Amino acid sequence: MTPGEDRTPDAGGDDHLAAEYVLGVLPGNEREVLARRIATDAGFARLVEAWEARLSPLNSGYDEIEVPASVKQALDARLFGHGAPATPKSGLLQSLAFWRGLAVASLAAFFIAIAIPLVLPVATTPDTRLVASLAGDKTDVRYLAAYDARSSEIGLSHLAGDRAAGHDFELWIIKGKEPPVSLGVIPAGASVHLAVTPAHRDLIGSGALFAISLEPRGGSPTGKPTGPVVASGDLRAL
Amino acid sequence: MVPQQFTSHDVTKLIVRVSLKDRAAFDLLYRATSAKLFGVCLRVLSDRAEAEEALQEVFVKVWTKADRFVASELSPISWLVAIARNHAIDRIRARGQRTAAIDEAGELADERPGPEAQAIAEGERERLSACLGELEADRAAAVRGAYLNGDSYAELAERFSVPLNTMRTWLRRSLMKLKECLER
Numbered sequence: 001m002t003p004g005e006d007r008t009p010d011a012g013g014d015d016h017l018a019a020e021y022v023l024g025v026l027p028g029n030e031r032e033v034l035a036r037r038i039a040t041d042a043g044f045a046r047l048v049e050a051w052e053a054r055l056s057p058l059n060s061g062y063d064e065i066e067v068p069a070s071v072k073q074a075l076d077a078r079l080f081g082h083g084a085p086a087t088p089k090s091g092l093l094q095s096l097a098f099w100r101g102l103a104v105a106s107l108a109a110f111f112i113a114i115a116i117p118l119v120l121p122v123a124t125t126p127d128t129r130l131v132a133s134l135a136g137d138k139t140d141v142r143y144l145a146a147y148d149a150r151s152s153e154i155g156l157s158h159l160a161g162d163r164a165a166g167h168d169f170e171l172w173i174i175k176g177k178e179p180p181v182s183l184g185v186i187p188a189g190a191s192v193h194l195a196v197t198p199a200h201r202d203l204i205g206s207g208a209l210f211a212i213s214l215e216p217r218g219g220s221p222t223g224k225p226t227g228p229v230v231a232s233g234d235l236r237a238l
Numbered sequence: 239m240v241p242q243q244f245t246s247h248d249v250t251k252l253i254v255r256v257s258l259k260d261r262a263a264f265d266l267l268y269r270a271t272s273a274k275l276f277g278v279c280l281r282v283l284s285d286r287a288e289a290e291e292a293l294q295e296v297f298v299k300v301w302t303k304a305d306r307f308v309a310s311e312l313s314p315i316s317w318l319v320a321i322a323r324n325h326a327i328d329r330i331r332a333r334g335q336r337t338a339a340i341d342e343a344g345e346l347a348d349e350r351p352g353p354e355a356q357a358i359a360e361g362e363r364e365r366l367s368a369c370l371g372e373l374e375a376d377r378a379a380a381v382r383g384a385y386l387n388g389d390s391y392a393e394l395a396e397r398f399s400v401p402l403n404t405m406r407t408w409l410r411r412s413l414m415k416l417k418e419c420l421e422r
Binding site for chain 2: 020022024025026028032049054055056057059064074075078079080233236
């Protein structure tokens with residue numbers, strides 16, 4: 001292969017190399033050289049991608065194998081440090097992470113509005129579906145929450161962390177500087193739903209915060225969080 | 239564990255959101271795809287601890303490189319599997335040799351219906367399967383085995399008892415025949 005003359009789609013040598021790279025049979029040093037080339041040579045990268053597409057039906061030969069939960073925890077620690085996302089309560093509004101999260105959420109909404117119609121035939125209505133990943137600094141409690149405005153329901157997937165004996169988890173929504181408002185005690189279970197009353201619907205929007213506190217069984221007796229916040233996360237438009 | 243409710247469109251949206259550093263999307267994407275990608279790592283590396291480590295590295299790449307997906311024409315799951323395969327294969331090449339021979343894996347054909355077996359993929363799979371069927375049986379097996387297990391030319395040459403260059407010629411020709419058949 002001569003440099004400069006390998007841009008045509010059928011440059012034999014390059015196509016062979018792209019095929020071998022995707023098949024995976026080359027020695028490590030040759031793979032390294034080609035990986036660098038993929039990053040810098042768009043023509044070659046296209047040849048590689050074409051082979052990836054051609055051979056991708058073989059991917060069905062890979063089984064799905066459940067991953068131990070410890071792997072995700074180690075991954076999160078590696079990527080995000082030991083702290084979880086935006087910290088709740090204390091200094092929430094001063095929290096850089098919180099405002100950064102808000103900025104990302106707005107950017108995400110903007111980007112999705114622009115990009116999704118290009119990628120997908122049908123765009124979803126913005127803000128009718130929101131998601132939040134809830135986690136805490138000092139606990140292993142993790143939930144994924146999804147809110148669907150059309151059904152006025154919050155779906156909660158329990159990923160990790162158990163409630164203390166004799167206690168319940170209670171879900172709160174915090175909008176702007178307003179005090180937390182209870183959305184109810186979270187039923188036990190891996191996948192549960194909470195109905196949202198009409199009065200609370202306006203509180204749930206992009207940038208608002210979900211928080212989970214540990215409360216006596218049956219929920220906070222005062223209408224305000226009485227126990228520690230064990231997990232929180234901000235809401236993003238899907 | 240891997241929920242059926244994540245469609246290819248969902249995974250596309252999740253990757254786009256991950257490219258914007260959306261952690262909730264990252265968690266969902268992990269939930270939707272980690273079992274498949276772990277299957278890739280484990281098959282290639284055939285060592286649980288190493289596959290777990292590799293899977294983490296794969297998702298670190300997904301987190302940092304998700305923006306590149308937007309420019310890709312691959313289906314989202316093919317894009318993710320490609321990252322996992324390349325990473326696992328690079329790891330095994332760096333290791334020099336495999337911990338265990340899994341020869342029988344070469345015979346695991348693509349006929350097994352995978353969990354992601356869906357109507358769209360079905361046609362492509364049948365076409366590739368038919369084109370592999372046009373190759374001589376041992377060469378088709380070599381292509382499949384190399385792809386799924388990450389076998390090197392050296393390992394294949396040994397297994398099929400041919401010189402390395404012969405193996406290289408075989409596979410190159412087989413791949414080009416495959417391409418021609420698929421483009422027919």
